[in-house]
């Protein structure tokens with residue numbers, strides 16, 4: 001047996017490993033707020049120590065108390081494994097359940113150093129998107145997965161493996177909840193407090209659900225967004241047009257790559273040099289400029305030559321918006337992808353302070369830091385307003401920019417005082433053009449880890465979509481073309497970071513037919529097993545009034561029934577694992593979102609699961625969107641009811657507004 005397998009099977013060993021030094025070369029999570037009182041700190045220590053035998057408590061208590069004081073959390077750094085953290089081929093994992101092995105592969109991918117934002121703190125992306133709260137949870141979870149059978153289900157509470165429970169082979173192997181709180185305890189300080197106590201975590205979307213595939217996952221969606229934003233401002237394509245935005249982190253790092261694919265000039269500001277260097281060395285951004293004058297000259301030249309180029313500005317985004325005003329550089333498209341879902345704990349950096357000064361203030365003077373953030377947001381919005389008055393098309397990128405700017409008193413509300421001045425990308429683009437038709441971020445991972453398998457799956461998927469396009473309604477012809485173009489060039493765009501994964505927007509029929517074709521190829525032995533999944537940022541998985549469901553206008557955007565139904569429905573229709581989260585994208589307390597993973601192995605059982613689960617996973621959301629009177633969704637669900645006689649969805653009757661307006 002390999003030493004890797006032995007380590008996984010061992011879990012938390014009776015003898016503790018040697019202490020590990022804090023490695024300054026790694027991108028670490030910022031120090032979290034010192035929020036616990038003395039009694040709560042004692043409780044946090046007691047909570048952490050319950051993972052270990054008594055004989056180690058004294059030594060570990062001292063160490064954990066240091067971590068809590070120094071970093072604001074107990075990560076249990078000592079227990080970080082020594083083996084390389086990366087997704088291996090499914091055969092390299094120990095155990096009795098192929099499904100459990102698939103889950104281990106995905107967990108390791110989420111913690112891979114080339115994938116994860118703060119790998120030592122078990123954070124995959126978004127500054128606080130955790131896979132586990134600490135290394136003890138990781139070790140235990142991997143041990144359970146290495147030992148479980150297909151007659152058991154592992155139950156995970158915010159990273160903590162509660163244990164294995166008897167179930168049956170059609171049940172999910174893992175059920176995950178992240179950050180599920182009693183609703184009144186869902187303010188951002190509640191996350192700080194209960195996470196510091198070690199009883200909950202912010203799972204983001206695909207972090208705590210083991211479905212992150214690096215920024216590729218988002219490049220496709222971002223490309224679709226930029227392309228369609230471009231179509232909103234001009235019929236002549238994006239050549240020579242400027243897209244200005246911020247963030248080169250986990251998801252935001254996809255922007256320059258997507259900008260290149262869409263064919264424009266992209267300028268992305270990033271305050272953290274580690275993030276800039278990572279994206280630059282990965283080839284996701286072409287050039288790095290640290291000086292505002294140089295940046296302006298470079299952009300002017302790129303405009304003149306209609307270059308397709310992406311440029312990182314090493315510094316604060318507010319400086320760029322203001323400088324481009326001074327220099328009279330016209331911004332065609334504008335957005336922002338700083339992590340404003342997490343404004344007070346490192347998601348958004350104030351202008352005028354260095355990164356180190358900000359981090360210091362955030363931890364030691366949180367109230368002063370809040371004031372700085374609010375000032376910056378007001379300045380940020382003011383500069384954007386000046387640009388939009390000249391014609392810039394600005395959209396909120398689902399990072400809670402407008403929400404937090406409005407809460408900071410920035411001038412971002414429209415005259416009615418209810419809506420924002422600017423649309424979110426879901427309201428204008430993704431909602432009506434994609435989600436309402438069921439088109440969303442379907443993805444798969446080749447469990448063999450072979451590049452060749454990925455290339456074969458790309459070809460299979462492309463063939464399926466090309467065939468489906470022939471009979472697709474005119475309403476989604478453009479989307480089908482964009483998606484076919486995407487999958488054709490996906491390999492050349494070298495999007496893989498970590499596991500051999502691919503994202504491809506597809507609707508319900510597309511996802512089912514592609515998955516079925518994969519299953520057939522597995523059966524024939526052409527490719528190895530495949531793990532299917534999707535981003536939570538999708539048609540049905542997420543209730544989020546400022547993002548995924550921002551184009552729901554019947555008042556129900558503040559309810560979360562769809563996401564809950566989705567995960568329950570997926571769990572009994574064949575998912576290998578399911579997860580449901582509070583927070584993710586726009587922030588703790590602002591969204592409920594869920595996802596799934598499904599291993600397919602070429603069997604008839606896999607075929608049945610594909611049909612049963614994916615159909616529900618997409619059509620649940622279309623039904624809800626249609627009930628909210630979204631005309632694209634009404635069209636899509638009616639079409640699906642014709643195709644599937646067992647599907648019977650309640651349709652809305654549309655009222656003539658005049659009847660109501662005459663009354664009230």
Ligand SMILES: NC(=O)c1ccc[n+]([C@@H]2O[C@H](COP(=O)([O-])OP(=O)(O)OC[C@H]3O[C@@H](n4cnc5c(N)ncnc54)[C@H](O)[C@@H]3O)[C@@H](O)[C@H]2O)c1
Pocket residue numbers: 117125126127218221222246247248249250251252253254269270271272275315316317318337338339340341342346347348349350351397398399400537584585586
């Ligand atoms: N890409 C998408 O399609 C998509 C969709 C919806 C939402 N989002 C949202 O976008 C946000 C970003 O996600 P992420 O995973 O990239 O987060 P991240 O934290 O990994 O990256 C954000 C980056 O912004 C930088 N930053 C913060 N303040 C800055 C400032 N003032 N100027 C310049 N840079 C600054 C940070 O240093 C960080 O590297 C999140 O809120 C996420 O929910 C993204």
